[in-house]
Amino acid sequence: MTLLDTIIDEWAGITFPRPVVALGGFKPTPGCYWCGAETQAEAVCTCMRERLHWSRVIRLGAYEEPLSDCILGGKYAAWKDMLEHLGALLGAKIRGCVPPNSILVPVPMPPIRRYFRRINHAGVIAKQASLTSGIPIRRALWRKECMPQASKSASARTLLPRNSILLRPLAMIKGKNAILVDDVLTTGRTLEVAANKLKNAQVASVRVAVLAVTKMS
Numbered sequence: 001m002t003l004l005d006t007i008i009d010e011w012a013g014i015t016f017p018r019p020v021v022a023l024g025g026f027k028p029t030p031g032c033y034w035c036g037a038e039t040q041a042e043a044v045c046t047c048m049r050e051r052l053h054w055s056r057v058i059r060l061g062a063y064e065e066p067l068s069d070c071i072l073g074g075k076y077a078a079w080k081d082m083l084e085h086l087g088a089l090l091g092a093k094i095r096g097c098v099p100p101n102s103i104l105v106p107v108p109m110p111p112i113r114r115y116f117r118r119i120n121h122a123g124v125i126a127k128q129a130s131l132t133s134g135i136p137i138r139r140a141l142w143r144k145e146c147m148p149q150a151s152k153s154a155s156a157r158t159l160l161p162r163n164s165i166l167l168r169p170l171a172m173i174k175g176k177n178a179i180l181v182d183d184v185l186t187t188g189r190t191l192e193v194a195a196n197k198l199k200n201a202q203v204a205s206v207r208v209a210v211l212a213v214t215k216m217s
């Protein structure tokens with residue numbers, strides 16, 4: 001049995017607590033302005049020497065408990081209340097740190113996976129973030145079927161083909177400040193492919209807003 005099956009089994013049939021209760025005393029923590037990683041006080045992040053595909057990462061926290069459990073429950077057990085709650089928290093963080101003429105662009109999910117998961121997590125997060133922040137959603141991207149990222153190793157993830165994410169016809173995003181919305185930033189490969197598609201469509205800038213950023217050891 002895979003890890004994912006175990007997680008889904010554990011969640012099957014349980015009644016979810018209220019999101020605030022499940023999150024315990026969780027408080028959002030800022031990471032590195034550019035890459036979203038945990039930063040040491042007053043140290044310059046190592047990403048300074050890297051080529052990033054966005055100008056900023058806005059996040060709620062590091063990918064660790066209780067936030068990580070809450071995100072997994074949202075994705076794999078279709079815990080919509082939780083995703084909406086986290087989306088609202090993210091929306092409050094986004095508001096005030098993005099320029100005018102911004103749009104939220106949810107990272108798209110392949111249709112078959114969406115059917116089996118019963119929930120489009122990035123879509124739910126973006127919708128609630130939009131309601132809280134007042135920034136409109138533009139579903140400018142769509143995704144072809146391919147292997148789910150979560151079932152791959154980190155090295156296989158970096159091979160996500162460039163054409164797996166595509167621009168919708170009539171996306172009308174030229175000149176907009178795009179904020180890509182997703183649940184977790186791990187290798188950044190999905191967000192990189194998505195960001196490049198938006199840049200090809202001549203957006204003015206690309207930022208990233210995620211619930212959590214995986215800690216690099």
Ligand SMILES: [Zn+2]
Pocket residue numbers: 032033034035036037045046047048
């Ligand atoms: Zn950094």
